[in-house]
Amino acid sequence: MLIDKAHIRTLIPHADAMCLLDTVITWDDDFIQCMTDTHRDPANPLRRQGRLSAVAAFEYGAQAAAIHGGLCASVAGKTAPPGYLAALRDARWFVAELDENAAPLEVTARRLLGEAAHCIYKIQISSAGRLLAEARVVIAPQPAIG
Secondary structure (H helix, E strand, O other), X not given: OOEOHHHHHHHOOOOXXXXXXXXXXXXXXXEEEEEEOHHXXXXXXXOEOOEOEHHHHHHHHHHHHHHHHHHHHHHOOOOXXXXXXXXXXXXXXXOOEOOOOOOOEEEEEEEEEEEOOEEEEEEEEEEOOEEEEEXXXXXXXXXXXX
16 A cells, blocks of 8 residues: 555654655565655755755655654554664765656665664665665664753
């Protein structure tokens, strides 16, 4: 069952145009696959001087991981605890810009370790079967304020 952008927005804190992923295609306990066309949107908030750098791919992957955490929590009858991108490891990109790809982006995240807001994911961003970027992201619990 596809999960649309309206549902995605209930799972992550990213609002308006900063919610970069359009659809969840499939997911299970350790994996999520999302699709999006927002890389071609001229109003994409990550664009600089009219272009969308491949470095932005890592935000797409981190959002897939956040959505995965939200979905896993909701199945358990919970809300995912707030987390943040604490580290980016083994980051590699194979294009200069994402917006030069006419096909939708496929964004996947596979949980390698952990749960909730303390975990490590391997992310991959592809378009039309071509790998554009990959990395490991570390998600850490948001520190309590006060």
